[in-house]
Amino acid sequence: MTTTVRPDETSETFGVFGYHPGLDGVRGMAMVIIFLFHAGSPIFPGAVLSLSLFFTLSGFLITRLLLDEGVRQSAIDLPRFWARRLRRLLPAALLGIVFVMVLSATVWNPDPNELRTDILASLGYGANWRFLLQGHSYAQLFQAPSPLLHYWSLAIEEQFYFLLPLLVWAIARRTNSPRGFRLTLRASLLIGIAISLVVTTVAAATGNTDFVYYSLPSRAGELLVGAVAATSLGVAQLARRPAPKWATLGGTLALIALIVLCATVTRTSPWLSWGGFVGFSVISSLLIVAALPPGPLAKALSVWPLLMLGKISYGLYIYHWPVILWLTPERVGVGGAELILIQASVTLVLAIISYVLVEQPVRRGRVLHGVAARFAAPVGIVAMALAGLLVTSTLSSPARLDFAAATSVNKIPVTLPALGETSVAFFGDSTALMTAAGFESWAATSPKISQGGGAAYYGCGIVRDGKARFAGRELTFEACRSIPEQWSQALTETKPQVAIIQVGPIEADDHLLPGDTEWRFLGDPVFDDYLARRMIEAVDVVIDHGAIPVWLKSPLIEPERSTLLPNADPSGDPARMKRFNAILDSVAKRRPELKIVDLAAFVKRWPAGEFDVVLRPDGVHFDPAVVTASVAPWLEAEVLKAAVRKR
Template sequence: MARTRPERSSGVPERDHVAAHERIAALEGVRALAITAVFVYHLGAPWLPGGFLGVDVFFVLSGFLITRLLLRESSGTGRVDLAGFWLRRARRLLPAVLALLAVIAVYAATRPADQKLPLRQDLVSSLFYVANWQFVAEGRSYFSEFQAPSPLRHLWSLAIEEQFYLVFPVLVVAALAVIRRFRRRGRLLVAVTVIIAFAGSVASLGFLYEESDPSRAYYSTHTRLHELLSGVGLAVLIPVLAKRGAALARPLAYGGLAALVVLFALVDDRGPVYYHGGSLAVSVASAALVGGLALRPDSGVVARLMSSRPAVAAGTTSYSLYLWHWPVIAILTPESIGVSGPFLVGVHVAVSVVLSVLSYKFVETPVRRGSIKGFRLGAARVFPIAGAALIALSAAAFSGTSDAKPEPDYVRQSEGLIVPRGADPRRPVIGLVGDSIAASLQRALAEEARAYGHTLVSAARPGCGIGSSLLLDETGHPFARAATCAERTPRLQDELVRRYHPRVVLWHSARDRTDARVDGRILKAGSAEWTRHRYADWDAALGRLVREGARVMLLLPAWSASGSGGSSCGGEFNLDPAGCGRAFVTTEHLRRLYTDWAQKNSNYVTVMDLGRQVCPSGPPCPDKVGNISIRDDDVHFSSSGAHLVAPHIVRAALTALDRAKGSPR
């Protein structure tokens, strides 16, 4: 994709609620390390590609602290007070996140209608701590390539932590009951169950991984379970390890920290290493660091570093920083505040820190202490207040986004061909193939085709090129849906011809301008080898489409509405993408390739210049023609824009078909 980095962030565990003298100050430094890595990653630093691994560190730390807390309570009182546990979690976590969601609800109400629906979905799923499963369900949305990232995308990790906090204490109570009842056999049963769950989690992360869309592997609760269980296992083993604490503490702390630093610097967020063992390595390294500090929190350079005053301060406010830093980055963009580069980074850091400190001091701390100006916050008050807040914020999310536009046609995927409702199969068929821009024209083309006594049948798919190539984004990984597109596109084109025998096929794809992977090799966009492969791919697609006598109308893509596309590299008229380090050719470059290829296949292909229809003076294209808005965004046609150009397209296609009748092929 025009790369939108996967929006990934940390889930910050709350500090455990034991007596102050039992807290380990150095573990605040672990939180500081993890949140700093995540923050730097989100700021886009290229030298820390693995900063997203801070989430793994937080999950391990959460598993350790919560298990230690529950085991100490059971050992000291003979029972686990589940209501008390959940009350402490609610007082610790809910106030700050509800404050954030209230701010985002107001922000959502001010957004344009076409941006409100995803914000509403994120608000509601975040309120009920199921954001991670929403992101699994939606996958890495193709729409996100052309939209600003959600300011709530980072709450997927908090959702996993809350799910863990809700279920895990119940499982601990059950496990302790089994151990008391069956003793040695009970311990063995619990240990085997945990090992199976741990191994299943590691295996599922690798099994579900897809390079073009790792969403299901990355966001699922069960694929993260091994990280939480690493902390759980560490908490159980600490009493055993404590017998050799002095000998083990420093090697564990030094080795764990060194391994994490290396992993932060090297691991790619979409490459296979993380999913096929890298996450396990991070879990082990995190457990080693936490274990070393827990065994001897006052010994060694690492312990002193992690318990230093700045580290403890950063760790103490890490939950607030986690909540606020990503919305600040997502909302304060160069477009919204007019600054960029290092100054923008400074703004992000300063605003995030200020909001974090305010949240910690005035929202989190008073509620966590159990009272606000003498108003006690026991279970009888906290849970009803929390329920009322959830209802109020849900209502605000819906009322503030009541005018949200539905998801446009050009981001919807379907398994088969798209045939307009009520279409008459006896009418001659016009076919449509290509990308999401073709799909954005779909409805208007169908109406225009009907006016000429034809039926439009579409094989166009968002995110797909015209052939079977595996297309890559700027990171060298396949676009979202790229693997599905490479397999499905030729099949749909075959089905279009076999079932509907189109007279003419409309062809549009601006997607075919990126790097491609062929037999494990990356072909750089614009290179001679890449160009030959593009032509071969188009030749194969043409063979599928015209085998029963159809004519192809090739629509030359229109230039974007945003400008020259990078003046420092010559803009649209730069025909040397390698010289700019780009992973794609410009629209103008692609237009020239299409024109050259069409001339070589003129017996089957007619060219229509869609760019000249939209912007007859050349790039950049205007946002409007007269009073008609042409685009929904910088790329896709709006409904009014599609209806403006559709008559020209259908008329030109049928005219070309009439001219081609009787000509030799």
């Protein structure tokens, strides 16, 4: 698949591009923003825009590479072009998957089926469709994220790298002059941007923000804007001359806008879903073009640290996510800035090793030659697929409660109490599941208490009507309709003496009740009354089965701390959870059988603070290991007090 391109006018129009250190500086800066965000730093909640900058830069560079090949070779050789792309991108991507497999076999305990699918999707550059089609319910927003989650953006770029050369090749075949080629290419790119905007608008209008974020049709606009910039008249000539004043001024303003937006917006800012990503890509394009010519802006972006980070930015992106998931506060023993520094150092070392020993030798042909080079990519992919199947086949499903493998309703396994023990069971939402997982380990060695049975619901609290609005998405409660029946069945089967109820985060969301036209939340008299009735209903189910209801007051939450929730969700408003607990107090006055345990006060007294990342890594759910070590002894004492008091 080779198409001839006339070099005479094309070279004058496009020119051979060359290397520009300012672009590596842009890469380095963007990677720092992404890393800080993923590491949990609150500095850049809008790091999603930094990733958008990468998309636009990729669209710009891939188009320039295609045009340069046409100038140098007087032809575009698609197989040769794609082979070079794979030689540049595949080695680090495969090493990243190997790294994840090693950690999965030695450190983590992932669901083998989920990991296997993630590996295969990443190898086939279809990770974005994998995570999109997997869907994201409320519970899945809090699940342990895939160590290959970040491969979704690599998949989008690789899909674009396959399709754009085909477009350029097809246009070159059907145009007879360089001018016709140039005009047709630009028109095609602009049409593509328009289509992407339409797709994004339709997806946003139907509430499908995941499609806006993960799909190639919706994100292609950002890459295509970069491609349009690459085909602009005089870009190659601009890159070789001193920077004009407009480039320095415009690029500086674009850089300031990038930093300000990354520091202020969030992934779920509504305007992003309504064409905001494409709009931002125009700013990105201005920065990219302005960083080309020698001048103050290019010099500032070419400082050694940014330049070096930019050169290894691909490896940094590949390794940073699994490193962050690996080096947690629990494993390292520190948190905050100190932990981020450790994570950054390990990521940097891995990226440098990958760049020096693998990426550069393969890219420059020092490792593979001739036939071996042609077959290296398919052989490598097949080998990694087989290795992934082998590794995941040796993994057992995690014994802990795994949100990635969740069904809509989950019962906690039954453990029969020994004589003299107080038997307890947990009921509630995903917070109850995580607390139960840690408490179960404590109860297994306690002579005073046993735990077993119960029912907890992924994505379901005690609210089961209407809709909830969470992280910019509207959620329904189809799977939550039978909560009372499920609780009743679990109470009948296991007959616990004490039923521990833990909910709160879902109730703190915005809610649209059936027949209502107004979104309401805690503090609204209508919703407060509805919630009180649901609380009484839950308590009555427990009492009717002869168990003692013990309800845990909910501590304040920080849902934006979750890796997959980079936004300040309204459910984190302290006033909401305080109101929830006040309603619970009022219910206790109406149902004297109800015992309230003030978990919120316990968390507030936590030595490292109520929002300690060790206690609640995502700002909402308790870490089971910390529950076992520190929370369970206190909770056991409180439960035993309730059991004695109510007998």
